[in-house]
Amino acid sequence: MKRIALGGIIHETHTFAPDRTALADFERQSLHEGEALIHHLQGTPTVAGGALDGLVQAGYQVVPLLYAAAMPSGKVTVDAYSVLTSELLRRLRAALPVDGVLLTLHGAMVSESQDDCEGHLLSQVRELVGPGCPIVSTLDMHANVSPAMVSQANVLVAFDQNPHLDTYERGLEAAAILHRMLEEGLRPSAALARPPLLLSALTTWTEQPPLRPMHERAQVMEQDPRVVNVSILGGFAYADTPYSGVSTVVTTTGDAAMAQQLADELTHIAWNNREAGQYSGLPVGEAMRRAMSAPRGPVVLADVGDNIGGGSPGDGTVLLQALLEVRAPDAVVILTDPLAVAQAYQAGTGSHVAMHVGGKVDSFHGAPVWLNGIVERLTDGHYTIEGRDHFAQLYGREAHMGRCAVVRSGGVRVLLNERKTPPGDLAQLRSQGIFPEAQHIIVVKSAVAFRGAYGPIAAEVYEVNTPGLCTADLRRFSYHKVPRPVVPLDEDATL
Numbered sequence: 448m449k450r451i452a453l454g455g456i457i458h459e460t461h462t463f464a465p466d467r468t469a470l471a472d473f474e475r476q477s478l479h480e481g482e483a484l485i486h487h488l489q490g491t492p493t494v495a496g497g498a499l500d501g502l503v504q505a506g507y508q509v510v511p512l513l514y515a516a517a518m519p520s521g522k523v524t525v526d527a528y529s530v531l532t533s534e535l536l537r538r539l540r541a542a543l544p545v546d547g548v549l550l551t552l553h554g555a556m557v558s559e560s561q562d563d564c565e566g567h568l569l570s571q572v573r574e575l576v577g578p579g580c581p582i583v584s585t586l587d588m589h590a591n592v593s594p595a596m597v598s599q600a601n602v603l604v605a606f607d608q609n610p611h612l613d614t615y616e617r618g619l620e621a622a623a624i625l626h627r628m629l630e631e632g633l634r635p636s637a638a639l640a641r642p643p644l645l646l647s648a649l650t651t652w653t654e655q656p657p658l659r660p661m662h663e664r665a666q667v668m669e670q671d672p673r674v675v676n677v678s679i680l681g682g683f684a685y686a687d688t689p690y691s692g693v694s695t696v697v698t699t700t701g702d703a704a705m706a707q708q709l710a711d712e713l714t715h716i717a718w719n720n721r722e723a724g725q726y727s728g729l730p731v732g733e734a735m736r737r738a739m740s741a742p743r744g745p746v747v748l749a750d751v752g753d754n755i756g757g758g759s760p761g762d763g764t765v766l767l768q769a770l771l772e773v774r775a776p777d778a779v780v781i782l783t784d785p786l787a788v789a790q791a792y793q794a795g796t797g798s799h800v801a802m803h804v805g806g807k808v809d810s811f812h813g814a815p816v817w818l819n820g821i822v823e824r825l826t827d828g829h830y831t832i833e834g835r836d837h838f839a840q841l842y843g844r845e846a847h848m849g850r851c852a853v854v855r856s857g858g859v860r861v862l863l864n865e866r867k868t869p870p871g872d873l874a875q876l877r878s879q880g881i882f883p884e885a886q887h888i889i890v891v892k893s894a895v896a897f898r899g900a901y902g903p904i905a906a907e908v909y910e911v912n913t914p915g916l917c918t919a920d921l922r923r924f925s926y927h928k929v930p931r932p933v934v935p936l937d938e939d940a941t942l
């Protein structure tokens with residue numbers, strides 16, 4: 448029975464965020480080694496769950512290495528990166544010889560000392576297994592792809608959808624490609640192309656240009672039997688690296704020139720749609736006016752600048768302040784604020800509280816807001832995911848927001864939690880006695896990922912141009928490593 452090594456390290460790194468991502472952040476969210484990795488991932492809708500199922504169904508013996516994932520946040524510490532990669536490599540070395548390697552990586556991980564963590568890790572894996580051993584890796588579609596990633600892996604398979612609802616399928620696809628390499632003699636050839644284009648998180652929604660027309664063309668390309676995979680990466684512009692931005696990776700059955708030509712063709716589509724990539728959402732006042740005059744709810748307001756899934760703290764107050772000012776009816780905002788949760792706990796259910804909430808982590812997401820209200824409910828913050836959560840690769844089926852408090856002020860409810868939790872599932876509100884379908888306005892700390900859960904119930908959706916670490920206006924950051932000129936930072940960028 449052929450043996451395939453399976454492992455992954457997943458982190459999306461916001462290099463402008465002041466915090467650091469330590470080993471404890473991975474331990475708190477997802478860190479499993481050896482057999483525990485299989486127990487943790489089997490039967491989950493994650494990319495690694497799909498990869499695992501695909502390998503088992505194809506009759507391979509899976510050699511579990513290490514699987515680690517943490518919420519998007521600041522640079523990974525030197526210590527955490529070194530501990531995770533050396534443990535993964537140690538287990539691989541001990542398992543040699545293997546017939547193939549399947550990794551699930553994000554593609555936008557940056558450590559304090561390494562701009563291209565995935566390229567660096569893949570190079571070391573390649574060195575261990577040798578040039579003839581197939582290496583296939585999955586990537587998030589927010590990966591910033593480096594030439595090293597393309598040359599050290601044989602095939603890269605990125606998610607096609609944002610929100611990432613196709614993670615499991617891409618895991619299965621990666622396993623199927625590895626199977627073709629091992630059983631059918633497939634010798635793939637991959638090419639990378641990159642237009643000088645950075646997209647904010649908001650414009651990496653795959654239902655809108657620039658990514659939508661690229662995917663439409665990619666679907667046609669993939670019907671050609673010589674094309675193994677077409678991956679379209681929106682990139683993660685909140686990481687300042689030499690490889691940040693939009694890219695395309697095309698893998699063929701061996702024709703290198705064809706792979707390059709198709710990858711280049713897709714970058715032209717991206718470039719021709721670059722204007723659409725500059726959309727930054729509605730001003731706060733306009734969004735509030737539209738939400739208040741909407742005939743029915745729920746109106747979902749996306750707090751783009753405080754996008755938890757991009758590395759923001761989730762305690763931004765700009766939209767809460769606006770809702771309180773207009774005395775919004777049946778509105779809900781989730782804020783991460785452990786101190787305020789403690790104050791609400793101290794007061795107790797049914798008590799009146801007056802306290803500052805939010806805006807405490809840094810100075811980018813609005814000032815703390817004075818909240819005068821009643822503590823409606825206190826919980827331990829556990830909930831079971833009812834849909835296919837965007838962040839399922841972190842949580843599996845259970846999510847934990849830390850202790851929670853619901854405080855009501857007029858028609859506005861604030862769900863205070865201890866741990867920032869992306870709005871990937873309606874059970875997050877439902878578990879706190881808040882019925883999302885009955886709200887008039889729901890604020891979500893997200894740019895795109897919320898659409899998976901909230902899209903189907905929303906009467907209207909408005910993306911709001913709020914300030915914060917994940918602002919849609921990329922010109923607010925000081926980039927040092929991104930190759931220039933590039934859109935939207937420079938006017939003289941050309942393809």
Ligand SMILES: [Zn+2]
Nearest residue numbers: 587588589611
């Ligand atoms: Zn992503």
